[in-house]
Structure formats: structure tokens, C-alpha cells
Amino acid sequence: MASTMLARSSTRSLVSTLQLRVTVPISSRCYATGHSIPPLNDQSLLKSKAFIHGEWVNADSGKTFEVKDPSTGKLITHVAELDVAETQRAIRSANDALASFRRTTAKERSRFLRKWYDLTVAHTDDLAKIITWENGKPLADARGEVNYAATFIEWFAEQATRIDGAVLPASIPGNRVLVTKEPVGVCGLITPWNFPAAMITRKLAPAIAAGCTTVSKAPGETPLTALALAELAARAGLPPGVMNVVTSLANTPAVGETLATDPLVRKISFTGSTNVGRLLMKQASGTIKKCSFELGGNAPFIVFDDADVDAAVTGAITSKFRSSGQTCVCANRLYIQEGIYEEFATKFAEKVKGFKIGGGYGEGVTHGPLIHDRAVSKAESHVQDALSQGATVMIGGQKLPDLGSNFFQPTVLRDMKPDMLLAHEETFGPVAGLFPFKTEAEVVTLANNTEVGLAGYFFSKDVQRIWRVAEALEVGMIGVNTGLISDAASPFGGIKQSGFGREGSIYGIDEYLVMKSITLGGMGGDLQN
Numbered sequence: 001m002a003s004t005m006l007a008r009s010s011t012r013s014l015v016s017t018l019q020l021r022v023t024v025p026i027s028s029r030c031y032a033t034g035h036s037i038p039p040l041n042d043q044s045l046l047k048s049k050a051f052i053h054g055e056w057v058n059a060d061s062g063k064t065f066e067v068k069d070p071s072t073g074k075l076i077t078h079v080a081e082l083d084v085a086e087t088q089r090a091i092r093s094a095n096d097a098l099a100s101f102r103r104t105t106a107k108e109r110s111r112f113l114r115k116w117y118d119l120t121v122a123h124t125d126d127l128a129k130i131i132t133w134e135n136g137k138p139l140a141d142a143r144g145e146v147n148y149a150a151t152f153i154e155w156f157a158e159q160a161t162r163i164d165g166a167v168l169p170a171s172i173p174g175n176r177v178l179v180t181k182e183p184v185g186v187c188g189l190i191t192p193w194n195f196p197a198a199m200i201t202r203k204l205a206p207a208i209a210a211g212c213t214t215v216s217k218a219p220g221e222t223p224l225t226a227l228a229l230a231e232l233a234a235r236a237g238l239p240p241g242v243m244n245v246v247t248s249l250a251n252t253p254a255v256g257e258t259l260a261t262d263p264l265v266r267k268i269s270f271t272g273s274t275n276v277g278r279l280l281m282k283q284a285s286g287t288i289k290k291c292s293f294e295l296g297g298n299a300p301f302i303v304f305d306d307a308d309v310d311a312a313v314t315g316a317i318t319s320k321f322r323s324s325g326q327t328c329v330c331a332n333r334l335y336i337q338e339g340i341y342e343e344f345a346t347k348f349a350e351k352v353k354g355f356k357i358g359g360g361y362g363e364g365v366t367h368g369p370l371i372h373d374r375a376v377s378k379a380e381s382h383v384q385d386a387l388s389q390g391a392t393v394m395i396g397g398q399k400l401p402d403l404g405s406n407f408f409q410p411t412v413l414r415d416m417k418p419d420m421l422l423a424h425e426e427t428f429g430p431v432a433g434l435f436p437f438k439t440e441a442e443v444v445t446l447a448n449n450t451e452v453g454l455a456g457y458f459f460s461k462d463v464q465r466i467w468r469v470a471e472a473l474e475v476g477m478i479g480v481n482t483g484l485i486s487d488a489a490s491p492f493g494g495i496k497q498s499g500f501g502r503e504g505s506i507y508g509i510d511e512y513l514v515m516k517s518i519t520l521g522g523m524g525g526d527l528q529n
């Protein structure tokens, strides 16, 4: 009871913060943030409880965790810190809902998704403000993310009605083989903080389109967007239990293990680091769950001498600095062929000079903070390692303490060498290292010299080279003469230790379906008189 009241007061506090735009301590557990955010049109989108069986619930323990604004480090609100028991309850809710939801028609599921899509688009401004608040990305980027997130809902609203089967010629006389596709069952969906809306809709929309029921684990850093999306899904009429959202920060490993080991869960889809993916895969193996894993990358971005250098600079800026370098498909290693190295480096650094760094609501801000100080330390360590081995800074290279503890300068390093840390580890921050190379064969060897294989990019005007290099790069997604490959229509996913499974596209729904063959015997006899 006390915890219920506490959480109610937390939500009220959050709402008052938005209405009043003032710095006022409201309660000892949740207070205004000290920097104002634009008020929401619909303040009831702000939730601080988890969503189980169509109800907003606190943790049984009454525990909460803090969600902080990465721009200021200040508290946004406290969110329910769920544990194993509540996660099991969410799984049972999804399991109870499955029996009837799997029997809904594709058209019904499609209509539901369409309503959810319409509501998401209608609330773009509010969702974007929430994303900026908890993730830090500039408001324009946050709006772009809401649009991107909504395209997955729209896409799978359309795909829901296209789940098909087959009739196959049997090799046994008199038999006929039918193939149907069915929902895999209860799905455990675990998503990261870097795209608080799009990573969750990219899993939820195909799961629902397929007729599955779900338990999503919202990222501890950015749970508010996931909860707002759940509110919109409920408004769209999704039956209780089809979409449950559990929230946790400290209890995340226990919640994750519960999802990955509970026999009622038939599918785990995870987006995040390779290390956590490895752990979840091990845990999920006990009950042989269907899995898809979208894990870490270390994308090569190659510019050949024959490329349009200006286009390559634009593509590299988009790919490297999207979300301040915090996307799994961000260029991590920029390989520039010797003939155009100087021109590329100068033009690239010049563009980076034009960035405006600051809090995501700031006028004209192009790049926000990193998510937390660990991310800043990683960027800093990659810069230090490169400098200690002979790289030079063209621009940036420092923290920006005057802006806040999570800010790091967009950085361009030149004269990078293959042994440097940045060549082998995903920076996940705004540091671009320019590596010179001589030949096509050399650069493809360098590009493939990594355990992961998510995205890769290259710029060239030679059509034969385009085929050669595209076929030789060991990645799941390639951008040729573009730095932007993310699209609901395109299959998203990696190879090697970047994981397996594909999201979006005509293939994404297969991750949530299982195939069943039905063999009919005694068929095809003579016509009866």
C-alpha cells in the first residue's frame, strides 16, 4: 500500500515537473529536475510502474530505481524495481493470454497494430521529449527515432496478413504435405537504452503480428519510453497479457535469467552487447528456446580512391556520429585509401567542427551527451590508447566537464594503426579513427579481422569493385555509397559474434513463427463413379 502511494506520488511529481517547469523538491523519493523540459501534451504517458496483465504495478518489495537525465545527471523519477516473482507473474500473464490471442485473425492483429501505429505517430512530440529526457539525444533525433519506431509497427501491421503456408509434393505415394506457420508462443524481449522506442517496437510489432504474447524487459536507463509505448498499446485495445513490460535496473540479471530459463517462455530476442547475449544464450539453452540476438558491432567504413569524397564524408558523418556514436551500426573504423586520405580527413574534420554539443532540448544542438560516465571513460580510453601509439588528434579528444559529466567532444583521430584498441573494440562513442590503407585486398583483410560482423560500409564508383567487396566483407548488413542502412524494409542483423536472426523486413516475422507440417495420407486415389 505504502509503495503504491509512493509510486503514485512519483508519477504526480514527474507530471508536476513538466507542468511547472520549475526546480522544486516535491518528495524525498522524486523531485523536479532542475532543468525544464518542454511540457507534454499528454502527461498521462509518463509512467513509473511496470505493466503486467493490463495493470500498472509496483514491485512487491516497494523498491524502485532512479532514472536520471544523462544531460544533467539529475533525477527524473523512480521506477519500480521488479524481481523474479513479478517477472514470473508477467510470464504467466502472457501464457494465459496466449490461448486466445494466438487464435485471433491476422486481420484483427493487423488492425490493432495499425491503431497502435496511429497513436504512436499522434504522440510523436511527447514520445520524443521523453526519449530526449532519459536518453539525451537531441530532440530532432528523438523525433526521427519515434518515426523509425513507428515504421516497424506499420510494417508488421501489413506483414501480419501475409503469413502464409505451403502445399508440398510428398515423396510417399498418397500423402500430401501442408505447411502452416504458428506463433512460437510467449516471447521474452530484452532491449537496450540507445533506441528506447525503436528497439522495442522492432521486436514487439512482429511478435504481436505473429500472434505471440510478450514480456518485455525495458532498459533500466530508459524505461519511460517503453512504458509510454505500452500505455499507447493499451489504448489501442491490446488485450491484457499480450504485452507485459517489466522494469528493473539492479535486478536486471535475475529478471533476464528468469525470462531465459522459464519453460513457459518459448523465444528470447535480445538486443545488446555480445557478452550479455552469450550469457542469455547459455541460459536459454536449458529449455532450447528459439533465440535471436542482435549484438555488438565494430563496423568498418571504407573509402576507396575512386569514391565521391564529398558523399563519403557525408556518409561517414551520418554513420559515425548518429546518436553520438552510440549505435551498433555506427562506423567504428574508418579506412581511407592513400590517394584521398588527406582530402577526406580535412573535409571530415571540418564537418565535425560544425557540430553543436549540448543538452538535447537546446536550440540547434546536433549531438547530446553519452548515456553515462562509463561510456565517456571508454571513449577517453580509446583516444588515449591511440595517442600513446602515434595517432594525432585533428579535433576533439577531451571530456566536456563544463557541459556535464557525460559529455565528450566529437573526436577525429588520424594516422591510426591496426593494433590500436579502437580497431578491435566497439567504441560506442563519438570517436572517429582514420586508418590509411593501400589496396583493396589489404583493407578487406583488415575489415574482417574481428570476431563480430554486424554492419560495414564502403564508397566506390566501380561496379565490379562494389560486387567484389560486398561479397568479401564478413558482415550482415552493407551500406554501399551510403552511411544510413536502417530501414524497416531491410533485414537487420549480424553474423559471427554479432548474433543471428533478422529484424524488420519480410523476414523479421519468421523469428516469431514456428513451422508445422501436416501430412495427409490416403490422398489422390482414383475418382469415384
Ligand SMILES: NC(=O)c1ccc[n+]([C@@H]2O[C@H](COP(=O)([O-])OP(=O)(O)OC[C@H]3O[C@@H](n4cnc5c(N)ncnc54)[C@H](O)[C@@H]3O)[C@@H](O)[C@H]2O)c1
Pocket: 190, 191, 192, 193, 194, 217, 218, 219, 220, 252, 253, 254, 255, 256, 257, 271, 272, 273, 274, 276, 277, 279, 280, 293, 294, 295, 296, 297, 327, 328, 329, 426, 428, 454, 494
Ligand atoms: N545489434 C544490434 O541491433 C544492437 C542494437 C543496439 C545495441 N547493441 C549493442 O549493445 C551494446 C550497448 O548497449 P549496453 O552496453 O547497454 O548493452 P548491454 O548488453 O549491457 O545491455 C543491453 C540490455 O540488456 C540488459 N541486460 C544487461 N545485463 C543483462 C543480463 N545479465 N541479463 C539480461 N539482460 C541484461 C540491459 O538492461 C539492457 O536493457 C553495444 O555492444 C551495441 O553494439 C546492438
Ligand SMILES: O=CCCC(=O)O
Pocket: 194, 195, 198, 326, 327, 328, 329, 486, 492
Ligand atoms: O543500435 C542499434 C540499432 C540502430 C538501428 O536500428 O539503426
